[in-house]
Amino acid sequence: MSQYNFTFSEVMTKKTKPYGKDLAFGRYFTDHMFVMEYHHQKGWYDGKIIPHQPLTLDPASMIFHYGQTVFEGLKAYATKDGEIQLFRPEENIARLNRSNERMCIPQIDPDLALAAIKELVRIEKDWIPKQEGTSLYIRPFIIATEPYLGVAPAKQYKFIIILSPVGAYYKEGINPVKIAVETEYIRAIKGGTGEVKTAGNYAGSLIAQQKSAAKGYTQVLWLDALERKYIEEVGSMNVFFKIDGEVITPELNGSILPGVTRKSVIQLLKHWNEPVTERKISIDEVITAHKEGRLEEAFGAGTAAVISPIGELVCEDNKLVINNGKTGETARKLYDTLTGIQYGELPDPFNWINKIDV
Template sequence: MSQHISFVQREELKNKPSSDALGFGVHYTDHMFVMDYEEEQGWHDPRIIPYGPLTMDPAAMVFHYGQAIFEGLKAYTTPDGTVQLFRPDRNMKRFNQSCERLHIPTIDEDFLLNAIQQLLLKEKDWIPTEEGTSLYIRPYVFATEPFIGVRPSKQYKLLVILSPVGSYYGDQLSPVPIYVEEKYIRASVGGVGEVKTAGNYAASMKAQKEAEAKGYSQILWLDSKENKYVEEVGSMNIFFKINGEVVTPELSGSILNGVTRNSVIELLNYWGIPVREEKISIQEIFDAHARGELEEVFGAGTAVVISPVGELTWKDQTIQVNDKNIGPLSQRLYDTITGIQFGKTEDEFNWTVQVDEVRV
């Protein structure tokens, strides 16, 4: 796929937010990448145009039947001023896996990654350089055909928008309390939980709000069949360090195959720390705590990188993990992964991809 990407320059550029007021997902850059799909033409008309409103028919299928998927990755500024991406090939691959699961036409992965790089070149002045800041990249696709019968859409729109974001935690990691959800289920094997569909997130919000109302930051989801096996936390994967060994739920078909999850596993292997992907019941975790063997619990995801868990509540039992302190392994993983992402730690895994010609 070697279509030319056309470009329309925004006439008046926006004011950029100061790097201490970035937040997450609030500011968008001057331009966006857009591409259309029609059954007859396939994906066509790739273009970088000023960020601005979309015109949508009220019958557009995304509003009715929810064919919509997305990815999330970041562009990082390194000390020498180059800009790099972290394992973007995995995001491109999962983008297509998500498309396939919702019967959305896939896109050439190299073309999409190239389009993202071209957009970054145009928006290089938006890439923040302060400690911990980055440019969040959101590729997504949704159904646009105006038709309200239930079947896959014949028209789609693919966009990439960019948002400068601050560090999720500010200067330091902060252990969070987690609620083990028993009433609501996120996903089941055979469903769409292993990909990034819009509907997965909509379905999680009520449980998340109820947990927040009880004072918890996030939910730990259990499996749909037996309501006893650990799945994932909010929108992160989860890891447990028990008696010197790390375990994380295996990719069962209902768990997201996270990029950070995989990076954690590869790092642990490289460091010689035992790590297993397997079915883990929540009872095992509480039992390990009772034996004094539950050393650390942490989530892993693109937004937070590593998020230590300080407290777990399941039914009427609450346990504290590592006295609610950040564990040394959580900290080491956070430092190493962000170090590689920001070009401060040597990338022994070839995880980073330089964005050509972008130098801020």
């Protein structure tokens, strides 16, 4: 049980739990959610777990007008021996507070945030699906609720956590996806909000995603905003390329989100003594490496999909089929290791797992 005194109001009628072929990503939600209030004169207060329900907000609430909001995404996993565990939740909470700082939102006590996540997951433990590749997605977020139309940081907020049982993020799963290089739109720029998780980043990316989907691509590869040549992210994931035996990922530059999975991939590769480098990498370098037969693999990394291999990359007139359109050895090993640790099937030498007492 939590050391924090969260009140709990249990739902009267519980929902039917979706499993099997019906379990998509982010379509279903559990019976309860966590809500906590903030007022500039009181700080954070009144943490409670209540039935999952609509929010009642004033139409002048600042979230609707100025987009002052942040969010996170992590997962709870059921092990074969009946345990429930989280993967590096402290990293997500730390990033939430970095996002708060950038968006002028009050900091959340990390211990309180973790206790709220664990208590809500503990209550909803029966919602954690058991099928291979499934998990319970955890979405903490903060919204500005003060009714005010002046452009300034709000004085009132809500911190909310909702849960969703999920299957694979991409229908392809660990199978390679087709990616289009985006040359018209940009995702973010240094000095903007690209390195934090705030809603506007994702809203602004939708038009490029929609355009690429109409042409049969799963996602887009984002280039830098200034020179339109250096690779930044793929969709909403960090991206890696294996060239001449070396794994390369774009260095964090103020516009790239510092992903928890990205950090874990780098740590794993170093643990295996495999060459891994964080640096600028241009789309021209990738195209040249492919033409010369030196581009061995490419893959995205993120919480939702874990590892998503790129089988085909298209940039204007250049069509790059990578590793014959098959999942590469490094991507497969990373996926198997990360998910093995997450589901308790492999040892955790890094102390990444945080178990929930049930």
